Amino acid sequence: MQESEYIDFSDPAALSKFNRTSNSVVWRLTAECGTTMIYPWDFQYGKIEARVRVSPGSGVVSTILLAGPDPADELDWERVGKDTYTAQSMCFVKGQRVDPNSTFVHTPGGTPQDMAAGFHNYAIELNKDSVKWYIDDWLTRTLPKLDGVPFPSGASRARTGVWNGSQTSGWAGTVDWSRGPFTAEMQWFKFTPYC
Numbered sequence: 618m619q620e621s622e623y624i625d626f627s628d629p630a631a632l633s634k635f636n637r638t639s640n641s642v643v644w645r646l647t648a649e650c651g652t653t654m655i656y657p658w659d660f661q662y663g664k665i666e667a668r669v670r671v672s673p674g675s676g677v678v679s680t681i682l683l684a685g686p687d688p689a690d691e692l693d694w695e696r697v698g699k700d701t702y703t704a705q706s707m708c709f710v711k712g713q714r715v716d717p718n719s720t721f722v723h724t725p726g727g728t729p730q731d732m733a734a735g736f737h738n739y740a741i742e743l744n745k746d747s748v749k750w751y752i753d754d755w756l757t758r759t760l761p762k763l764d765g766v767p768f769p770s771g772a773s774r775a776r777t778g779v780w781n782g783s784q785t786s787g788w789a790g791t792v793d794w795s796r797g798p799f800t801a802e803m804q805w806f807k808f809t810p811y812c
Contacts, residue, residue, distance in 0.1 A: 641670075641802040644779040646677055648794045653778035654803075660810035665775045666740040666751075671696040672801040673733040675790030678782040679801040681739050685771035688712035692748055692772045694739045697782065698799070699790035701733040706750040706758050710767035716760065725755035736804055743772060744811070775808060
């Protein structure tokens with residue numbers, strides 16, 4: 618197994634190129650643009666983890682994801698700001714949804730709490746036979762690899778950020794720019810390749 622890469626955004630040197638607080642990098646969403654951080658490491662199987670405070674606000678989507686080149690295999694953890702009490706896991710293979718419905722989950726143990734009120738750890742683990750999604754080390758969903766069902770084996774690069782979901786046919790809601798700018802924060806990111 619390869620060595621993990623860990624970025625601690627409470628280290629001032631790691632924060633030198635970002636908008637930041639004293640212990641986190643800040644993702645901003647304005648009417649002009651959002652923030653996407655693309656990590657330079659590719660892998661076939663592994664796990665990404667991030668400690669994030671999501672942004673509230675209709676149309677505002679905070680995300681960590683794994684994606685490959687277009688047409689992309691993609692694995693998402695998305696928190697939609699119009700409902701900060703749930704997170705959504707989604708899976709795409711070659712740009713097409715594999716699971717027809719997003720899986721919506723509450724915070725650890727299924728106990729509702731406002732995920733925009735504090736930081737939580739989010740993780741996506743891609744294995745050769747399954748995909749797993751976690752919140753605060755609580756396994757919330759497992760998508761097994763099944764014969765004859767497309768599997769996202771090409772989701773190879775991590776991305777994190779906040780984006781405008783207003784153009785998603787109502788799924789994320791519509792951003793009210795008079796209430797912005799909108800921010801989410803990340804305290805750390807960990808990348809663990811298995812191969």
